[in-house]
Amino acid sequence: MSGFGGFLLRRALGAVITLFVVSVIVYVVFYATPGDVAQITCGPRCSPEQVHQVARQLNLDDPLHLRYWHFLQGLFIGQDFSTGTSVEHCTAPCLGQSYQSGRQVLDIIATKLPVSLSLVLGAMVVWLVLGVGTGVLSAWRRGRLSERVLTAVTLAGTATPVFVIGLVLMIVVCGELQLLPFPQYVNLTDDPEQWAWNLLLPWLSLALIEAAAFARLTRAAMLETLAEDHIRTFRAYGVGERAVVGRHALRGALAPVIALNANNVGSAVGGAVLTETLFGLPGIGQELVHAVKVVDLPVVVGMVLVIGFFVVLANAVADVLYAVADRRVVLA
Amino acid sequence: MSLVEVTDLSVGFGSLRAVDGLSFTLAEGAALALVGESGSGKSTVAGALLGLHRGTGARVTGSVRVAGTDVRHASDEELRRLRGARAAMVFQDPLSSLDPYYAVGDQIAEVHRVHTRVSRRAARARAVEVLDRVGIPDAARRARSRPHEFSGGMRQRALIAMALACGPDLLIADEPTTALDVTVQAQILDLLHTLREETGMGLLLVTHDVGVAAESVDDVLVMRHGRAVEYGPAGSVLAAPAQAYTRELLDAVPRVDARRTGSPAAAGEVVLEATGVRREFGRGKRRFAAVDDVSLTVRRGETLGVVGESGSGKTTLGRMLVGLLEPTAGGIRYAGRPHTGVDPAVQMVFQDPVSSLNPRRGVGESIADPLRAGGERDEQRIRERVTGLLERVGLDRAHYDRYPHEFSGGQRQRIGIARALAAEPRVIVCDEPVSALDVTTQAQVVALLGELQRELGLALVFIAHDLAVVRQVSDRVAVMRRGRLVEYGPADEVYDSPREAYTRQLLAAVPALDPELAARRRAARGEPAAV
Numbered sequence: 001m002s003g004f005g006g007f008l009l010r011r012a013l014g015a016v017i018t019l020f021v022v023s024v025i026v027y028v029v030f031y032a033t034p035g036d037v038a039q040i041t042c043g044p045r046c047s048p049e050q051v052h053q054v055a056r057q058l059n060l061d062d063p064l065h066l067r068y069w070h071f072l073q074g075l076f077i078g079q080d081f082s083t084g085t086s087v088e089h090c091t092a093p094c095l096g097q098s099y100q101s102g103r104q105v106l107d108i109i110a111t112k113l114p115v116s117l118s119l120v121l122g123a124m125v126v127w128l129v130l131g132v133g134t135g136v137l138s139a140w141r142r143g144r145l146s147e148r149v150l151t152a153v154t155l156a157g158t159a160t161p162v163f164v165i166g167l168v169l170m171i172v173v174c175g176e177l178q179l180l181p182f183p184q185y186v187n188l189t190d191d192p193e194q195w196a197w198n199l200l201l202p203w204l205s206l207a208l209i210e211a212a213a214f215a216r217l218t219r220a221a222m223l224e225t226l227a228e229d230h231i232r233t234f235r236a237y238g239v240g241e242r243a244v245v246g247r248h249a250l251r252g253a254l255a256p257v258i259a260l261n262a263n264n265v266g267s268a269v270g271g272a273v274l275t276e277t278l279f280g281l282p283g284i285g286q287e288l289v290h291a292v293k294v295v296d297l298p299v300v301v302g303m304v305l306v307i308g309f310f311v312v313l314a315n316a317v318a319d320v321l322y323a324v325a326d327r328r329v330v331l332a
Numbered sequence: 333m334s335l336v337e338v339t340d341l342s343v344g345f346g347s348l349r350a351v352d353g354l355s356f357t358l359a360e361g362a363a364l365a366l367v368g369e370s371g372s373g374k375s376t377v378a379g380a381l382l383g384l385h386r387g388t389g390a391r392v393t394g395s396v397r398v399a400g401t402d403v404r405h406a407s408d409e410e411l412r413r414l415r416g417a418r419a420a421m422v423f424q425d426p427l428s429s430l431d432p433y434y435a436v437g438d439q440i441a442e443v444h445r446v447h448t449r450v451s452r453r454a455a456r457a458r459a460v461e462v463l464d465r466v467g468i469p470d471a472a473r474r475a476r477s478r479p480h481e482f483s484g485g486m487r488q489r490a491l492i493a494m495a496l497a498c499g500p501d502l503l504i505a506d507e508p509t510t511a512l513d514v515t516v517q518a519q520i521l522d523l524l525h526t527l528r529e530e531t532g533m534g535l536l537l538v539t540h541d542v543g544v545a546a547e548s549v550d551d552v553l554v555m556r557h558g559r560a561v562e563y564g565p566a567g568s569v570l571a572a573p574a575q576a577y578t579r580e581l582l583d584a585v586p587r588v589d590a591r592r593t594g595s596p597a598a599a600g601e602v603v604l605e606a607t608g609v610r611r612e613f614g615r616g617k618r619r620f621a622a623v624d625d626v627s628l629t630v631r632r633g634e635t636l637g638v639v640g641e642s643g644s645g646k647t648t649l650g651r652m653l654v655g656l657l658e659p660t661a662g663g664i665r666y667a668g669r670p671h672t673g674v675d676p677a678v679q680m681v682f683q684d685p686v687s688s689l690n691p692r693r694g695v696g697e698s699i700a701d702p703l704r705a706g707g708e709r710d711e712q713r714i715r716e717r718v719t720g721l722l723e724r725v726g727l728d729r730a731h732y733d734r735y736p737h738e739f740s741g742g743q744r745q746r747i748g749i750a751r752a753l754a755a756e757p758r759v760i761v762c763d764e765p766v767s768a769l770d771v772t773t774q775a776q777v778v779a780l781l782g783e784l785q786r787e788l789g790l791a792l793v794f795i796a797h798d799l800a801v802v803r804q805v806s807d808r809v810a811v812m813r814r815g816r817l818v819e820y821g822p823a824d825e826v827y828d829s830p831r832e833a834y835t836r837q838l839l840a841a842v843p844a845l846d847p848e849l850a851a852r853r854r855a856a857r858g859e860p861a862a863v
Contacts, residue, residue, distance in 0.1 A: 229428035236382055236423075237416035237443040237494065251433045326433060328480050 011319075015312040022308045023301055024068070030297050031064045037295045041099045058099055071096060071301070095305070096298030098291075105302035108287065113306065115185055116283035118195065119202055119275065120268045124261065126207035127214055132257060134211065135218025139226065140245050150215070157212030166205035166278045173201060183279045202279045206272055210264055217260055221253035228252070254325050262318030266311030270303065333400070335360045335502055335534045336381065341394035342558075343376050343385060350376040352558035353394070358551075360501070363528065363535040365545035365566070368555035369581075369770035370741070374538045375424075377555075378506045381536065382421060383411045399501050417447040420495035424507035426487035430479040436490045437463065437475025444497040462493040466523060484642070485516035492523065499531065506538045513641035513797060518841035521547050522854055540770060542585050543843030546570055547850040554578050566847050584771040586778075586800035588842045591824055592807075600632030603791050604653060604671075604678065604759050609662035611648050622648040624815040625662070630759060635785065635792040637806030637823065639799055639838070645815040646795045647683075650761045653793060654680045666759070676706060679752035683764035685744030689736040695747045696722070696732030702755040721750040725780060742773035749780065753788075761793040766801060778805055799842055803827050811835050 038055035039046065046054070055061055059070065073079060074094035081088045081097050090097065095105035134150055141147040174182045183201050186194040225231065226249050234244050273285035284303055291299035323329045336358035343351040351373040358364045366374040379385055383403045385392055396403040399418040401410060415421075423429040431439055440462060441455035450458070456475070464471035466489040479487055488508060495503055505524065509517040525548060528535055539545050545552055545566065552569045554561040554577070562575045573579045611623045623645040630636050630653075640646045651657040652664060655674040664671045666678060679702075682688035689698050699718045708714055719729035725746040736744060745765060752760050762781065766774040782805065785792055796802050802809060802823075809826045811819040811834070819832045830836050840857065844850040 229423065229425060230431040232384070233421075233423060233429045233491075233494075234431070234443070235415075236384060236421045237446065238412040238414070239416075239443060239446050240412065243442075243446075248431050248433075251431075327478050328432065 007319075008316075011312075011316045015309070015316075018312055019305055019308050022304060023071070026301050026304050027064065027068050027071070027297075030295065030300065031067075033295060037099070037297070040295055071298075095302040098299050099296045100291075100294055100299075105298050108299060109284075109302055109306055112282060112284045112287050114188065115281050116269050116272070116276070116285065118188060118199055119206065119272055119281060119283060120265055122196075122199055122203045123206040123210070123268070123272075124265055126203050127210040127264075128257075128261065130207060131211035131214025132218050134215035135253075136222060136245065136250060138215065139219045139222030139249075140241075142223065151219075154212040154215040157208055158216070160209065162205055162209055162274045163278050165208050166201070166275060169201050169205055170279075183281075185281050202275050202281060205278075206268070206275045210268075213264075214257065214260065217256055218253060221256050222249055225249045225252035251325065255322060258318050258321050258325065262314040263311075266314035267307075269310040270307030334358060334397075335362070335399060336364075336536065337395070337397040338377070338381075339395045341377065341380060341396060342392070343373070343380055344391040345389070350390075350558055351380070354555075354558070354560055355394075356553055356560070356563060358502070358534050358536060361528075361532045361534055362551065363537065363549040364551045364553060365537040365539060365549040366553050366555055367539060367542055367545050367581075369540055369772060371557075372555040373558035374540075374555050375506055376558075378421065378504050378536065378538045381502075381504060382415050382419060386411070413447070416443055416495075416500070417498045418500055419502040419504060420498065420500040421504040421506065422488075422491050422495050422508050424510055426484055426491055426511060427479075429491055430487060432479055435476045435478055436482065440475075440490070440494045440497050443494055447498045458497060459493070462496045463490065465496065465527075466490070466493045467519075468493070484512055485519065488512060488516075488520055489523070492520075492527070496527065496531075500533060502534045502536065503528075504536045504538070507540070508537070509544060510539075510541070514799065514838060515641065515841040517544070517843070518857060521843070522857060524548060525854065541843065542570065542582060542771075543845055546845050546847050547843045547854070554581065570845055570847065581771065582845070584775040585845065586771075586774075586798070586804045587845070588800040588803055588827065588839060590803070592804060600634075600789070602629045603632050603667055604630040604793075605665045606649075606653065607662055607665070609649070609652055609659040609664060611645075611652060611657060612660045621660075621815050623652065623659075626810075626812075626815075626817050627662075628810055628817070628820060630791045630793055632758070632791050633785065633789045634807040635794055635805050637802035637809040638793060638795045638812060639797065639802045639809065640812035641797060641838075643814070644812040646797075646812050647763055648815075649812070650680070650763045650793065650795045653759075654678050654761050656680070676702065676755035677757050678759045678761065679755055679757040681745070681748045681752050681760060681762040681765050684768060685741060685748050686736070686768075688748060689744060691736050694733045694735060695739070698736075699747065699751045699754055702751060706755060717754070718750075721753055722747075724753070724784075725750045726776075740773075741769050742777060745769065745777050746780065749777075749784070753784070757790070759791045759793070761795070763795045764797065765794070767796060767798060774801065781805065799827075799838060811838070 036051070038051045038058070038060050041058065042051050042054045059067060070079065074090060074092070074096055076092055078092040079090050079094050081090060090104055097104055098108065134154060138147045138150040170182065173179050180197060180200065183198045186198050188195045231244060231248055234248055270284050270288055272283065273289055275281070276283040276286045284306065288300065288303040291303065334357040338357070339355045341351055341354045342349065354377060356364065366377055368374045380392060380396055381398050381403065383406070392404060398414060401414045401418070403411065403414070406414065430436065437456060437459040440459035441452065444450070444455045444458050445452070460471045460475050463475055468474050468486060468489055482490060508524070509520050512520060521544065524535065535549065537545060537548055549566055551564065552566045553563045554569065554575070556577055562569055562573060562578045569578065570582065573582060607627050609623060609626050610621055612619055612621050614620055626649060628636065638646045638649065648657065652659050655671060655678065658672070666675060671678070689695065696718050699721055700714050703714050703717060715732070719732060722729055722731055727743060727746055739747065766777050769777060778801065781792060784790060794802060794805050806823045808821065809823045810817055811826065811832070813834055819826055819830060819835050826835065827839065830839060840853060844853060
């Protein structure tokens with residue numbers, strides 16, 4: 001794998017450029033947003049002097065390029081913030097300080113990210129097992145009753161919004177049957193067992209919807225590979241149906257599954273807002289929505305960069321997996 | 333007891349009867365060829381021997397016994413034990429018949445382990461052994477390669493190795509050499525012959541190529557529309573066919589040793605001229621010249637044949653002549669002036685009539701394209717001209733609004749020719765125009781090209797890998813190898829007294845229609861070398 005180092009280097013460089021461009025766009029968009037940021041930050045009952053002071057303190061009157069320059073400075077060499085009475089230093093890489101709470105953005109991310117990752121990675125396992133499994137099964141049993149039922153169920157799954165599934169699950173499992181307490185986020189490091197139990201319902205409700213898409217994709221890809229010539233070869237050599245489907249057909253159907261998974265994982269890190277809100281999980285998505293509402297620019301930029309980073313990372317991982325699954329693929 | 337006994341076999345798909353009341357037997361260790369054109373049902377018979385139609389909705393009647401197993405009534409488990417172990421199949425397309433994701437050796441080992449309870453290690457060793465036997469060099473290392481790392485000939489050898497893995501009594505080979513070059517084809521046929529002598533297994537060969545059958549089998553069964561036309565020893569069926577259809581089929585086969593019939597064209601002035609053309613592809617270390625220093629001329633009213641094996645650069649040369657590719661060096665002149673970019677006067681007919689027509693447009697519209705490109709706007713005149721062209725190439729004017737999938741391969745190629753004619757060209761470059769067609773259809777298309785040439789005074793460049801077809805149509809021939817012109821001269825001179833060793837080697841690899849001559853040639857070629 002002599003090209004592997006080069007591949008990683010090119011990918012890392014690509015990621016840096018992507019994230020840089022994303023941060024510029026976010027700055028421009030938020031700069032152009034109508035509404036008085038200082039007024040919103042200070043609160044509705046602030047006097048004009050107080051609003052003015054806030055604006056000065058947060059450098060809101062500076063021109064766009066200067067504010068972006070400060071942001072870059074913070075990122076590479078650190079930055080000092082005045083809190084009115086004292087000066088607080090934020091070491092590089094510094095994503096800035098929340099207008100609202102005054103907390104450092106990096107600290108906010110550090111508390112929110114584990115929640116989002118717990119939710120997304122756990123749900124990923126569930127949707128892969130459920131989705132790919134269902135897809136393989138329905139491709140294999142094509143035309144029979146069991147396949148038709150599975151197809152109907154996955155179609156219903158795609159069409160149901162997450163809050164419906166989540167609410168139903170909560171009402172039935174936690175309310176009626178009382179099998180689980182209503183979910184409440186517990187840190188993995190505090191209590192792994194409680195962490196898993198409490199995340200079970202969020203995992204299921206996020207995964208059920210995604211699984212439907214995976215099932216349909218896997219089914220289509222499997223049917224395509226099952227019609228290929230090399231499948232006929234192994235059947236004609238007396239290889240059992242289980243090995244033909246499980247080993248030869250599934251392997252050929254994995255590529256699109258890998259691609260879709262990369263997309264879903266990447267975007268779900270910041271995009272599972274509904275699930276987070278419904279189950280009261282303090283994740284990235286919820287925080288981002290809140291920050292956008294109050295025009296808390298440093299938090300928005302920080303969150304967007306984190307999400308962008310995970311999208312790029314997930315796609316790079318997918319490319320490596322492609323090459324592992326299919327030796328004809330050259331990483332470049 | 334016979335190895336294969338087929339009695340009154342019929343196979344139907346929907347309303348189509350692919351095989352209709354076919355009976356034949358194959359003795360232990362004997363070899364039989366099923367010969368027929370596409371759609372004759374020969375591959376369906378091959379599949380029926382292994383019960384491959386089970387569960388596909390095909391209706392199979394009659395009796396099929398293979399190596400003591402009643403294929404129609406056997407349980408799934410009995411059928412599974414027959415497949416691969418007693419009767420093994422070599423498929424037509426070696427590119428797609430192996431799983432691209434696994435090493436070749438592992439795939440052979442997997443098949444071996446299905447039928448024998450040996451360890452993974454022993455199965456791998458067996459895979460290396462059979463790969464070595466079929467002539468894969470450095471088999472132990474190459475067993476770890478994936479199919480895409482093999483050449484076409486090596487893939488076909490690997491498929492034969494897979495068939496050998498369990499030591500079957502019967503080898504079913506479905507068009508095993510159709511996708512291969514003529515020299516590689518000869519090697520594969522020689523290999524099958526040697527293996528049969530060594531192991532004593534029976535061979536059922538399915539082919540559209542009478543020459544391939546003559547090279548390889550004892551008996552021939554000629555099929556048409558799912559029925560047997562003629563069945564008997566290869567020598568007598570091919571030398572003295574009793575049925576009219578067999579004679580027709582044999583007559584349509586182009587002979588490499590027969591001079592061109594019909595008057596040689598009175599060659600006019602030079603219309604197309606290539607001087608020292610070279611075309612490179614790739615960059616840096618991967619840079620290579622697909623065509624290197626080729627000079628030739630094409631005269632009005634004559635046919636220049638270009639032959640070569642795959643990778644010899646003949647298609648690249650053809651595309652440069654038409655102006656679809658720019659030469660890296662050297663120049664192309666049309667009618668005395670430099671020829672850059674495409675010119676309506678130089679048209680092309682492509683190899684694959686399926687993929688070179690837009691499946692979502694009526695064929696009339698496709699033929700009209702060159703007219704519209706030439707600035708014609710009058711719909712009435714376009715339609716008249718196109719229907720005229722359709723009739724000129726032997727199709728019906730009512731075909732204007734039909735779609736490509738409604739036509740047979742030969743008809744599609746006629747559509748391709750009509751499209752090339754639409755621009756009123758003076759030169760047509762035909763890239764493998766008949767290689768996807770059956771021999772009888774091939775003969776018709778070749779005849780059509782000849783007619784058009786005489787009538788319109790066209791200059792033709794006929795690119796093909798089939799030496800016999802090229803001889804049949806060409807006044808002069810250019811033999812290409814690795815991008816260079818190996819031999820270039822009048823067709824009869826090149827074929828009857830070739831100057832270059834490579835040309836002689838190519839000619840010696842062409843299958844002979846006479847089984848005795850084939851046997852003599854095989855002895856002269858000796859033990860196959862790896863490709």
